Amino acid sequence: MKPCAFIYHRPSGLPEALALLAAHAPTGGRVLAGGQSLVPMMAYRMAQPSHLIDINHIATLQGAAMQNGALVIGTTTRHAAFKTGICPGPLGAMLGFVSSHIAHGPIRNRGTFGGSLANADPASEWCLVMVTLGGRVMLQHASGTRMVAAGDFFTGVMATALADDEMLTEAHLPWGQGDQWGFYEISRRAGDYALAMCLVVYRLDNGLMRDVRLGIGGAEATPRRLAAAEAILAGQAPTGPNFIQAADAAAAMLKPMTDHNVTALFRRDLVRAAVRRALHHSLNHE
Amino acid sequence: MTGWVGRPITRFEDDALLRGAGHFTADLPAEAYLRFVRSPVAAGIIDGCIAPDGVMMITDTDLASVPPIKPIIRKFGYVPIAQPVLARGVVRYTGEPVAAVIGQTEEQAEDFADLVSLNITPAPVCVTAEAAMAPGAPVIHPGMADNIVVQTALTTPGYESANAKAAHRVVTKIRSHRQAALPMETRAAHAAFDAATGRVTLTCTAQMPHLMHRAITAMLGMAADELRVIAPDFGQKMSLAAEYVVLVWAALRLRTSIAWVEDRRDNLMASFHARDIAIEVEGAFDNEGRFLALRGDITANVGAYAPYPNTAAVEPLMSFTELPGPYDIGEYSCAARGVITNTCCSAPYRGVARPAITLAMERLLDMAAMQLGMEPAEIRRRNLIRIFPHTTPTGLVYDNAAYVETMEMALLAADVPGFRARQHAARARGVYLGLGMSSFCERTGYGSAAFAARGMDIQPGWEHVDMTLDGDGVVTARIGASPHGQGLRTTLAQIIADAVGVVPANVRVVHGDTDHTPFGWGTFASRSLVISGGASLIAARKIRERLLQQAASYLEAADADIDLRDGYASVTGTDRRVSIAVLAQVHGGFADDGFYDPLGTFSNATHIAMVAVDIETCMVRVERFIVAEDAGRLINPMIVDGQIHGGVAQGIANALLEEVIYDETGNILTISLADFLAPTAHEIPAMTILHRETIADATMTGAKGLGEGGTIGAPAAVLNAINDALAPLKVTINEMPATPARLHAALRGTK
Amino acid sequence: MKLHVNGRDYDIAVEARRTLADALRKDCGLTGTHIGCEHGVCGACTVIMDGAAVRACLIFAVQAEGAVIRTVEGLAAGGLHVIQQEFVAHHGLQCGFCTPGFLMLAVAAREAEPDLTDAEILDVLSANLCRCTGYQNIVKAVSASARRMRET
Incomplete structure (x- = not known):
């Protein structure tokens, strides 16, 4: 399980990195961020890049800051950076809680936010966060930049709108007025890939849920918001019966992935449980 | 007069391992690295295997003079199977080694392997035992039309009439899915040719270095002194790896040092598997819940080939012989068979067959208890053997033990009434808690008679220890057994220290090197401490006798007045003493040996698991685990508990997580640790371990073997606990691992 | 390089x-x-x-x-590091293959957060696999070393 040979590049600035990517992408060059998904794929020789452009030493790609109501996250910001609140308030708390579900400590010390998005694993927690909150990603190449909505970015299982010569350099995560959030993930063992997970964000207005965003991940090819479930909750009180109704709606509208571990029927039941529990979690973070 | 035996002294093994200075095979540098090209399909005809120019490749053509691996049993209709060390014309499982290529680095060797053009015309496959036994199934080995490699059956004369008297009859089918041993260290081997002597030194992961030596020299036509085998380490490695034979062949041919380190993918795909067993049991009970008779039907999917030395018969035959377990079952009728399939070979893995038979018996008893309206503990009380020695219907003789008392210890610690109250309250909140128990007895430390009864061509059993006491006061024991992490250097030192009269720190245990140890069989079947310990005690006592005489003469006292202890000989009741080192110097050292070949002894235990089942997500959490164990005299209680901890963890993994999965074409799906799910610290609960010590008359040291017990009892306890939790929903699960998917199917089936 | x-x-x-x-x-x-x-x-x-x-x-x-x-290899300075001593005392290793990884995992966690609770220690240790110990004594050894390092 040794990777195939490749040529290593360690650019110190973004323009240099983009130039290298432009030069080598046509012949199998790739960006190396945290490497916690790419390197295992290389070990199994499922990925055989000819060139690796290591962006870990580009200082401007790391760290996060609030800009115009959105958290702008540099692509090589590591999962571990979210642990103790990367920003104040409920957004930082939510991101910290969600990050604790990503694999294990040593993986979180290396794996990056942008790397997770570009890898687009259906079970990625960050992909779910981006889609649920309506985030956008900045994609750059040697001659330009574009912003893409998260909902358009993820196109399938480990497939994105990213062109070969483009690099995901930033993620913009807006935080609306809601301060209620809940997250629940179901996996075989702690740190395993999610079999189903749900993130819900809303605000309470006189005891009624408003601006409800409810996303599921790990269950379909890409994470998505479930409008029908959101509609059931909007304007209602956060009560058990309403949660059950929303969970049932979510399960009903699912197009579940199946494999030897999880049948479609089981995945539906898992999503139902994840949605209901995420909603309950929004009321009690203990 | 306390000695060293029975004390939880810390291990002599630890210091080097903790500094990162332990010796592991993969640490050795080599001039060249070998990589195997493996079959990508489960069955087929090899049309061609071509290496690119300049790449050195070894195929079966090069090894034409090397005989196949072909261990034999002369009983039970066993059909010998030949496994060429590299595939010869046909492949029979995904991952079978077809060729080997050699590179200067591991990276390069893997590049070369990828460049080999291997053409195979796929053939029809049998992945499951059912498919292989079906009429018209493809024949996997010529001459074995039904794909059954071994079969046996027995019905005791009184079975039919006893069975006819049954007041209650309970039938259950259990299924144990395939598991891999998953040692953290994969297999590895390093073969170094020495031009000066013409010898090859094979350093490899193996539990039986002397047997590896014997097998490889025979297969390659080497004289015994042309090969030295060093086994610094172990795991999943009781059987001869075909890969090692190729490696030694290559070292001889290339006159260099060459290494092979198995990677995790190959380890999961093509190292040995185990536990692919289906059992149907039927219990006939009287009105009081006492066994009148037991019927069993056992089918083991043993994979494509037969590992050396144990053959493909171990799992079905051991299941057949030991199914009744710790219970007096009355009359017995059982049939067992081993079925060849296009899957990786099955080989002994910690617990061998007993996790499955224990699951069958313990599920049967829980179901019978439910049918009779009895507590699970009560039906066991009525059936556990109380009078020893006990001879089973298959002729096993259980030595002195206390099965009922061991179970009561576990029950007391579990506070079953307290649990039932918690369980009742939790159900009202929609939380499903369950308690499950399992009892078993385990044949351990058995010598050559037991292997002879199996009709094996290779009959392991005894152990031999060479011992010296030198002028520095240090005892050196050279053992044929080959420990692998159990702390045998420490426990043998404790036994020897007491017998000779030195401190354990002055006992050196030499193992795992065929140049420096007498022939021995190795480490398996919970035997090392019992048999190697017995042989050590015999040798140590011989040296002790001579030391006593020497001391008596030196101190001018009677033999009977000499006390040998912690490095000194002293005259009891006086201050006259002399160091044992001085006595050894005066005598010119002492040397003796010990040989031990016991009949065997049965340890026993009761395991209790408490679980919580989340009926929405179908996830099971083991919350508490209790073991009451009787393994005879405990030499080092700390090490004993460690063995149980690890065994139970592997048993919980067997019950809930780990499964080797093939698709219907024989392609293996579980080739990474993201798919084959080993438990982490999160999945293993804190354990409570209790001991009884029924001193074994059957062994020299009074100790019984216990290395495997944890894996044997834990799965059944966990499955019974899950079934207990789900009883209000009328859901049963008799398959392991009891994965969320299987639980979901069971739960949904009733909705 | x-x-x-x-x-x-x-x-x-x-x-x-x-x-x-x-x-x-x-x-x-x-x-x-x-x-x-x-x-x-x-x-x-x-x-x-x-x-x-x-x-x-x-x-x-x-x-x-x-x-x-x-x-x-850098952990012991002459004598064993506290965590290595506790692995000996609590029988936190058997075959020793996974041990170096567990030691480094635990040392890094403890240096980053001196006041880890037992639950947090369990969470940290769940990152690595051990096949011999069932984790029981690794958890005890790491907890004991964390206590000892806090006290000194």
Whole structure:
């Protein structure tokens, strides 16, 4: 399980990195961020890049800051950076809680936010966060930049709108007025890939849920918001019966992935449980 | 007069391992690295295997003079199977080694392997035992039309009439899915040719270095002194790896040092598997819940080939012989068979067959208890053997033990009434808690008679220890057994220290090197401490006798007045003493040996698991685990508990997580640790371990073997606990691992 | 290239594809770091890089140039490190193959957060796999060493 040979590049600035990517992408060059998904794929020789452009030493790609109501996250910001609140308030708390579900400590010390998005694993927690909150990603190449909505970015299982010569350099995560959030993930063992997970964000207005965003991940090819479930909750009180109704709606509208571990029927039941529990979690973070 | 035996002294093994200075095979540098090209399909005809120019490749053509691996049993209709060390014309499982290529680095060797053009015309496959036994199934080995490699059956004369008297009859089918041993260290081997002597030194992961030596020299036509085998380490490695034979062949041919380190993918795909067993049991009970008779039907999917030395018969035959377990079952009728399939070979893995038979018996008893309206503990009380020695219907003789008392210890610690109250309250909140128990007895430390009864061509059993006491006061024991992490250097030192009269720190245990140890069989079947310990005690006592005489003469006292202890000989009741080192110097050292070949002894235990089942997500959490164990005299209680901890963890993994999965074409799906799910610290609960010590008359040291017990009892306890939790929903699960998917199917089936 | 390991510089020549784990073992001769899966799951190769526990099988050696790396060989300064002593006292190892990874995992966690609770310790340790101990005594050893280091 040794990777195939490749040529290593360690650019110190973004323009240099983009130039290298432009030069080598046509012949199998790739960006190396945290490497916690790419390197295992290389070990199994499922990925055989000819060139690796290591962006870990580009200082401007790391760290996060609030800009115009959105958290702008540099692509090589590591999962571990979210642990103790990367920003104040409920957004930082939510991101910290969600990050604790990503694999294990040593993986979180290396794996990056942008790397997770570009890898687009259906079970990625960050992909779910981006889609649920309506985030956008900045994609750059040697001659330009574009912003893409998260909902358009993820196109399938480990497939994105990213062109070969483009690099995901930033993620913009807006935080609306809601301060209620809940997250629940179901996996075989702690740190395993999610079999189903749900993130819900809303605000309470006189005891009624408003601006409800409810996303599921790990269950379909890409994470998505479930409008029908959101509609059931909007304007209602956060009560058990309403949660059950929303969970049932979510399960009903699912197009579940199946494999030897999880049948479609089981995945539906898992999503139902994840949605209901995420909603309950929004009321009690203990 | 306390000695060293029975004390939880810390291990002599630890210091080097903790500094990162332990010796592991993969640490050795080599001039060249070998990589195997493996079959990508489960069955087929090899049309061609071509290496690119300049790449050195070894195929079966090069090894034409090397005989196949072909261990034999002369009983039970066993059909010998030949496994060429590299595939010869046909492949029979995904991952079978077809060729080997050699590179200067591991990276390069893997590049070369990828460049080999291997053409195979796929053939029809049998992945499951059912498919292989079906009429018209493809024949996997010529001459074995039904794909059954071994079969046996027995019905005791009184079975039919006893069975006819049954007041209650309970039938259950259990299924144990395939598991891999998953040692953290994969297999590895390093073969170094020495031009000066013409010898090859094979350093490899193996539990039986002397047997590896014997097998490889025979297969390659080497004289015994042309090969030295060093086994610094172990795991999943009781059987001869075909890969090692190729490696030694290559070292001889290339006159260099060459290494092979198995990677995790190959380890999961093509190292040995185990536990692919289906059992149907039927219990006939009287009105009081006492066994009148037991019927069993056992089918083991043993994979494509037969590992050396144990053959493909171990799992079905051991299941057949030991199914009744710790219970007096009355009359017995059982049939067992081993079925060849296009899957990786099955080989002994910690617990061998007993996790499955224990699951069958313990599920049967829980179901019978439910049918009779009895507590699970009560039906066991009525059936556990109380009078020893006990001879089973298959002729096993259980030595002195206390099965009922061991179970009561576990029950007391579990506070079953307290649990039932918690369980009742939790159900009202929609939380499903369950308690499950399992009892078993385990044949351990058995010598050559037991292997002879199996009709094996290779009959392991005894152990031999060479011992010296030198002028520095240090005892050196050279053992044929080959420990692998159990702390045998420490426990043998404790036994020897007491017998000779030195401190354990002055006992050196030499193992795992065929140049420096007498022939021995190795480490398996919970035997090392019992048999190697017995042989050590015999040798140590011989040296002790001579030391006593020497001391008596030196101190001018009677033999009977000499006390040998912690490095000194002293005259009891006086201050006259002399160091044992001085006595050894005066005598010119002492040397003796010990040989031990016991009949065997049965340890026993009761395991209790408490679980919580989340009926929405179908996830099971083991919350508490209790073991009451009787393994005879405990030499080092700390090490004993460690063995149980690890065994139970592997048993919980067997019950809930780990499964080797093939698709219907024989392609293996579980080739990474993201798919084959080993438990982490999160999945293993804190354990409570209790001991009884029924001193074994059957062994020299009074100790019984216990290395495997944890894996044997834990799965059944966990499955019974899950079934207990789900009883209000009328859901049963008799398959392991009891994965969320299987639980979901069971739960949904009733909705 | 240079690797800075346990306070010492190693001048090595490696292919870009050589992982840090392989470079430590084969090129620096530091075989205490073990390789158990090469895909980041088992944790046997865990080392400390710039203060954080990482999987050495998921980092290429060339990436580690300029970083401060610590391996199990650097843990004992003459006598055993407190955590190594507690592994002895609590029988926290059997075959010893996973042990270096667990030691480095636990040391990094403890240095980053001196006041880890037992629950947090369990969570940290769940990153690595051990096949011998059932984790019981590893958890006890790490908890005991954390207590001892707090008290001193």
